[in-house]
Amino acid sequence: MRRKLVVGNWKMNGSRAANASLLAGIVAGLGTARAEAAVCAPAPYLAQCEQALAGSALAWGAQDVSAHAAGAYTGEVAAAMLADLGCRFVIVGHSERRAYHGESNALVAQKVLAALGAGLTPIVCVGETLAEREAGRTAAVVGEQLAAVLAVLDAASLARIVVAYEPVWAIGTGKTATPAMAQEVHAQLRAQLQDKQAEAGAAIRILYGGSMKPDNAAELMAQADIDGGLIGGAALKAADFLAIIHAA
Numbered sequence: 217m218r219r220k221l222v223v224g225n226w227k228m229n230g231s232r233a234a235n236a237s238l239l240a241g242i243v244a245g246l247g248t249a250r251a252e253a254a255v256c257a258p259a260p261y262l263a264q265c266e267q268a269l270a271g272s273a274l275a276w277g278a279q280d281v282s283a284h285a286a287g288a289y290t291g292e293v294a295a296a297m298l299a300d301l302g303c304r305f306v307i308v309g310h311s312e313r314r315a316y317h318g319e320s321n322a323l324v325a326q327k328v329l330a331a332l333g334a335g336l337t338p339i340v341c342v343g344e345t346l347a348e349r350e351a352g353r354t355a356a357v358v359g360e361q362l363a364a365v366l367a368v369l370d371a372a373s374l375a376r377i378v379v380a381y382e383p384v385w386a387i388g389t390g391k392t393a394t395p396a397m398a399q400e401v402h403a404q405l406r407a408q409l410q411d412k413q414a415e416a417g418a419a420i421r422i423l424y425g426g427s428m429k430p431d432n433a434a435e436l437m438a439q440a441d442i443d444g445g446l447i448g449g450a451a452l453k454a455a456d457f458l459a460i461i462h463a464a
């Protein structure tokens with residue numbers, strides 16, 4: 217039985233004051249939630265997360281990581297630095313990184329290795345654009361994105377990743393994949409993971425992301441291969457984020 221995981225991706229939002237009240241609100245409302253929960257904050261606020269969340273049931277993580285370990289890479293943040301700030305998770309290959317920063321499947325795979333090397337859990341994002349879906353290429357696109365990561369992992373490291381399916385056309389648009397549409401892709405990803413290694417592939421959490429809200433979360437997460445959510449907009453309000461965590 218896979219424990220559900222709900223991760224908030226704040227994207228480039230927040231301030232010290234806003235984060236303080238958001239984090240306090242989430243922690244106060246977690247109660248006896250059965251799902252695992254985390255927030256992925258902008259890098260400058262990770263120390264604030266560590267201060268506010270250490271010892272709580274809410275984990276924290278980053279939104280991106282360098283593929284390099286250290287050195288002359290101005291502006292980049294190393295996986296070891298994220299681990300040093302107590303991060304458990306890091307999002308890798310978010311569609312916004314792929315689209316605006318030209319991140320290739322090969323670079324995403326290197327970032328996954330960097331994250332694993334520092335003891336972090338990479339949340340590997342895959343997803344098709346609207347044009348790709350309309351051209352009937354969804355299965356091929358997400359299959360290639362995942363394959364590039366699987367190609368660099370051995371069985372032991374495979375067991376340590378989380379996958380997130382985020383159809384690009386559903387991100388921040390209010391358009392959600394129907395539970396059946398999402399499940400179809402999740403089942404494909406599950407089969408691909410199990411093909412690589414049966415036991416690890418069955419245990420990996422596959423999150424759905426793309427306009428997940430309190431009113432559609434339960435139905436999405438009731439699907440056989442949807443093991444939680446990667447939440448953007450709804451993660452910026454404690455009440456909405458908590459409602460999704462409690463729906464999981």
Ligand code: 13P
Pocket residue numbers: 225310382386387388389390425426427428446447448449450
């Ligand atoms: P929204 O929930 O705002 O659609 O964002 C999803 C997302 O990109 C999370 O990583």
